[in-house]
Amino acid sequence: MLSRVADNLYWMSRYLERAEHAARIAGVHLNLMLEHEPATQDRRWWRVLAAFGSSDEEEGDAFAAAQAYALIQIVTSIAAARENARQVREQISSEMWEQLNRLFHESKRMGTPEFWGAQPHDLLFTVTQSAHLVQGVTDSTMIHGEGWQFIQMGRFMERVQATARLIDLHFAEFFRPSTEAMNASEHMEWIGLLRSCTAFEAYCKVYTADLRPERVAEFLLLNAEFPHSVRFAVDQLRKSLGAVHEATARKPDRLDKLAGRLTAALSYTPLEEIMSNLHEFSLSIRRLCGNIHAGIYQVYITYPIEAALEG
């Protein structure tokens, strides 16, 4: 498969995941703010901004800044996903294109500042729902070959990075290693974190509705069966790396090792050790992901011509 095509598929999928993630976080926090004292709101929206990956100075109206940022993040991510798909129109199924194209037009219609200010949930709902639709259509109408594996990589790479960052920010703010019961508003925040990862119902099935930060961390980071956990996403990422490796007959030793290290970190690090420095752990996961991303590009997409000619 052409490297350019792989690149487009990877980013199409990453951008779509990014839009969905932003929509979910914005939705959850718009809800949470309704029942909270106004004094804490600024901190909340600065945190949301940080979760979106913004490095803006914390000054001015946090709510307005976060709202504007969320809208831009969602609309531009969808446009970028669609543009990437358009470049490889003949490689993806017509059904995929139709869904993505429809989402693009809907998001343009609902993404005006007026519409967004009045009815943000219309857009957020459309985005999360359509993202699931695109994903479903992709899985059921596209050959699960190399191209599909690059789509998987994009999706799970984005998911690992975004989820790890979100957990990090949340724990930094709300985690207290004491055993005292959490108050009602803290309780809501932990539910908010789970909801941001569509994990609340799943968490309850595993641990009941008894919310404990360590368990939340364990679930979101280490659960091997929940699709939005970091561990699950990493496993999928590694699977796809392996499949592409086999399909192309390249020898990506370094990439293999990096993926192995990432899986090992999530499979074999004891929870206590993670909890003792969650920030560092999250950072190391994200760093490894960054290296894997760079590795994918070095091996499959932007490799130097001289190296390829020798091999």
Place this chain on the structure above:
Amino acid sequence: MGTPGFEIPPLLKTRFQNYWLDGSFDEMFEAEGVPRPHYRALYEMLLSLPVEEMRRRKQAADISFLHQGITFTVYGREEGTERIFPHDLLPRIITSAEWETIERGLTQRITALNLFLRDIYHEGRSLKAGVVPSEMVYSCRHFRRQMREFTVPKNIYITVVGSDLVRLPDGSFAVLEDNLRVPSGVSYMLTSRTVMKRVFPELFRMAGVRAIDHYSETLLATLRALAPEDRPDPNIVLLTPGVFNSAYFEHAFLARQMGIELVEGRDLTVHDNIVYMRTTAGLRRVDVIYRRVDDDFIDPLAFRPDSSLGVAGLFNAYRSGNVTLANALGTGVADDKALYAYVPAIIRYFLGEEPILNNVHTFVCSDPAQRQHVLSRLDQYVVKAVGESGGYGMLIGPYSTAEEREEFRARINADPRNYIAQPTLALSRAPCFLDGRVEPRHVDLRPYILYGDRVRIVPGGLTRVALKKGSLVVNSSQGGGSKDTWVLH
């Protein structure tokens, strides 16, 4: 309209109410109310189908085009750049005898033009013999001196050709223009056939239409025949300028139909005069490039240095014989509108035969006598700039204002080499289904000719139709549409 002893059903009256015959050749009727034999099946169907049913079928066809994404890009508009190609529901029908002449005529013409191209880039015998004035060749902006003394694979310069034919009032076909660089439109021929088969299955059965589905396969075989000789299993790719090109749909369509990679310039790289494409499994050698990028843009090192669509070093790889480009570079000389006037002479010189298909009479403005003739009768001629295509840069004398004529007079005097004039042609007319009625509109015909180991022409083509009443301009950028073209057994 009517014939004696034949009572006109009321439906006919309304259906053909706006149908009239004039001086131009009518594809369907030989006289008022008398259809030609090969149009009889269509004629009878038009009489029997209720108008609602016709509308329903038109709608079904439109939806089918939309869903297949058969669109073209309109330049110069910001939004809504992708549009459906306008098409007419009724097929244009050609008999097997007519087609036989077209096929022989085009084969002859393309063979001669190919020999001519080989000659001007080598010995230049035809120029020395005065068949074509050499300044006409060397002043053409599509002449590529870089191609001199280079022998292209199998000596084939023009692999894919689309020639525009028109039908004159006496019923004979004449060539209006040859497209020897990167002709487009063949995807509309193929997809409109698919749609028509769905919309008019019964008519197909009755008429006996020859198939065109094998075009893609034939194109692939043609490209394969031109591969460098030491490459028995050649890797063939289609090079597109990219998603913003007006014909991108066609590029993607053909690549998919042939099962070859659709590449952009940035996917290719040249090392030691060998072309590679960058894949996830490493670099893969490329042997034949069906390029849909113009000469100027194909290699920034050899041609326009500001081109980002091409591949640096491609031309050297080509000259080294390591990769085949189809069409070859520099073929635009032979479809220059001024050079067109010399094609009959070229056919006589290289083949020793009389041209089977006529040219349209053409005055070349660089010749002083011909220029004077044209300038004194500007209101009678169609004046065309030789460098323009797509219906731009034209003066249609009989429909022009005095002001426009003065403007063209000044332009012709300033740069005579750039202008030719032709008599206003009464293009033939074919029935079109417009707003519930059948009305005649002017049409032309563009068959697609493939030249690899030999010349092959798929029986059919793109019939372009000027959908605006009275208009003679069939280009899609100027309100033209297309029709499915049926060649009968």
